[in-house]
Amino acid sequence: DGGITQSPKYLFRKEGQNVTLSCEQNLNHDAMYWYRQDPGQGLRLIYYSQIVNDFQKGDIAEGYSVSREKKESFPLTVTSAQKNPTAFYLCASSIVAETYNEQFFGPGTRLTVL
Amino acid sequence: AQSVAQPEDQVNVAEGNPLTVKCTYSVSGNPYLFWYVQYPNRGLQFLLKYITGDNLVKGSYGFEAEFNKSQTSFHLKKPSALVSDSALYFCALSFHGSGNTGKLIFGQGTTLQVKP
Numbered sequence: 001d002g003g004i005t006q007s008p009k010y011l012f013r014k015e016g017q018n019v020t021l022s023c024e025q026n027l028n029h030d031a032m033y034w035y036r037q038d039p040g041q042g043l044r045l046i047y048y049s050q051i052v053n054d055f056q057k058g059d060i061a062e063g064y065s066v067s068r069e070k071k072e073s074f075p076l077t078v079t080s081a082q083k084n085p086t087a088f089y090l091c092a093s094s095i096v097a098e099t100y101n102e103q104f105f106g107p108g109t110r111l112t113v114l
Numbered sequence: 115a116q117s118v119a120q121p122e123d124q125v126n127v128a129e130g131n132p133l134t135v136k137c138t139y140s141v142s143g144n145p146y147l148f149w150y151v152q153y154p155n156r157g158l159q160f161l162l163k164y165i166t167g168d169n170l171v172k173g174s175y176g177f178e179a180e181f182n183k184s185q186t187s188f189h190l191k192k193p194s195a196l197v198s199d200s201a202l203y204f205c206a207l208s209f210h211g212s213g214n215t216g217k218l219i220f221g222q223g224t225t226l227q228v229k230p
Contacts, residue, residue, distance in 0.1 A: 099210050
C-alpha cells in the first residue's frame, strides 16, 4: 500500500512549545514539500526538499524548520517563533522536483494552539 | 509575478447538469497547470494536468479541462455533475524558469456544491 502518511491527524500545542509533524512516503519520490492551508487562502509553501540532506525555504518559512535525513521522511517542526500556527498542514511528494510533475498529498495534520 | 485566480468562491449546480469551475493564470513563459480536489479534512487528490499539446485534457472521475492560452484560462469541466463531486477544488500553476523546482502556486480554491 503505497502513499504518504502524516501523523498525528490532530495536534494541540500550548503557547511557547515546539511541535513536530511527521511525514513519511513509500513512493520512492525524491522531492518532498510542506504546505500550510488556511481558510480562503489556498495552500502556501513552507519548505521543500529536492534530495536527501538538502532543503529550501518556501514562501512562509519563518517560524518553521525541517530536516531530510532519509529519502522517505521529511518532518516539520513548528517552533514557538511561529506566531499564528493554527492551520491545516499538508505534506506532498513528487517523483522528482520538475515543474511538470504532479504532487501527491498526505491526509494532513490539523494543528491548534491552545 | 506568477499567480493563479479562481474568481468564484462557490459554484452551485444541480445534479446531472454540466459544471464549470474557473481558473485564470498569469505567468511569463510556458505554464504547467493542474487541478486538485479536496474533500473535508483530507489531503488533495490530483485530477489532471496540462503540460503541452492538446488543449483539452481529460482526467479522473470524468473531469476535463481546457487550456486557453489567449485567455490565460484553464477551466475545469464535467458534462454531468454528481452529488459526490461536491468538494473544494484547487487550480495550481508551475512554470519552466530559473529558480523554479517543482513549486506549485495555488489558487484560493472554489467550493463546488452539487444539489440533488
